[in-house]
Amino acid sequence: MSLQETAVTRRLRHVKHIIIVLAGKGGVGKSSVSTQLAMNLVASSPTAKVGILDVDLTGPSIPRMFGVDGKGVHQSSDGWVPVYADGPSAKLACMSVGFLLKNKGDSVVWRGPKKNAMIRQFLSDVRWGTLDYLVIDTPPGTSDEHLSLMEHLAGVHSRLSAVIVTTPQAVALMDAMKCLSFTRAVNLPVLGLIENMSGYACPCCGEVSNVFSTGGGAEMARKEGLRFLGSLPVDTELVSLLDGGQEGELGLLSRYDKTPSAKLFKEILNGILESMQDS
């Protein structure tokens, strides 16, 4: 089939696994989960190489979270060079529309076809090189961006899988269900469900409050026959770390390791890796 050999499949030939991070509702922590997933994958083996692609074109947060805000993408004869969040060791490649905007207040107001073209370029024109994992952070919902992704990645479908992120409250779960039906419609294997913002521990007295109620994710996973990967409470240390935007070459990974979330995420990562082997 002529579909099999496209610019995208050629470019992604040496990418072993592609994990798409989905969430129905906005602000449930997709980007923070994608960021943590990428960092954990890098840490999972001394030779692991990971890429992270931010296809949230109108609200890119990945550059800020990795502390590479304001960096630019360079053009080389072999395509765009991604920004390496870990500096010279080049094990964590980032690409986002945020790197292409001149000014951090610029808005991207694009309709479907233009977004589609941008996403195709991200997949076919970026010099991803050899990667063990490519994590794709998506915008909320199931929209143009998602359809474009699935269309362009059709040639590498066997290497695709998804992780769904939700918060525990009813409104978010309803949207997560829509996400799930999307993955079923496009035949995308789901590695599991993560419940984020599940409780908040008061830094003063340690009392855990269920800011957005709790347990909804596990319940939904049980009903839908999904693997429940785990729940992550609101972690103010993580928020400050990812929001701080500090530059620091090896800083981010080692500082992340000290947050309470890092410990919890290791379990989640194990679940993801197991699901991957099963599928």
Next chain:
Amino acid sequence: MIAVQSPASVPDPRTIPSNAPEHCPGTESELAGKSDACAGCENQETCASGATKLPDPSLPFIKKRMSSVKRKILVLSGKGGVGKSTFTAQLGWAFAADDSTQTGIMDVDICGPSIPTILGIASEQVHSSSSGWSPVYVQDNMAVMSVGFMLPSSRDADVDWGDLDYLLVDTPPGTSDEHLSIVQYLKESGIDGAVLITTPQEVALQDVRREIDFCRKVGIRVIGLVENMSGFVCPNCKNESQIFKPSTGGGKQLAKETGVEFLGAVPLDPRIGMSADYGVSFLDEYPDSPATTAYLDIIDKIKDILHD
């Protein structure tokens, strides 16, 4: 009123036809029908004729419908999950607290409509009457229209709003197709302004900067900025802590930088989310919460700014 307008006769507002080639410049573009990508496209002739650049024929119709609506306010946020829909619902309830004020809420979040759940009317259906679709009434003076009532597609033009004092439009996150369409449709009949919602952390603020840029690009007045989830009061020890740390000064600093009015900060109260899940008004249920006071102050400020 115009009763026989069938939705099918109105051309699709999205400027890119579904059969367009990949690099379609958009039917409103100067290059429509003339760019390289247009060669071979079925629509090339129509686009090149310039017909597509004329105003959408449904605009006068919408203008007429909207003429009975006094104030149209957009609720925008760059980032998702900052509490847009919750805020919209509370604002609606606060306006409707005055029996003589007719309030409408329109939810244009096609991918994730949450307004019906938050208002406790998720199971309701929209009725079709001779003068258009009748919105769902939460109470006598509060009407709601959401894509959630009629997936997969909706057309705001055909809703028979009747006389309204306020129409609040809840939008999806970002600056996307839905925003362009709603702005294009409502601009003709006048948008009174936009309220922007953010949370305190820089990641959310970055998106608000983009949203302000969007408003300025399309010529919508920014009424002001609300900082939501600003601090958390522990129900046990009553001490306040910052869940989302304002590492760059939060909403207040951003408002100052961009010359936008800062409307206020609403602390995070777990009961707000719970009220939203059960579809009840937070302001009525928990009048003693600091969040209620903050909401009411903000609503007063919005009314002041609009001179109502």
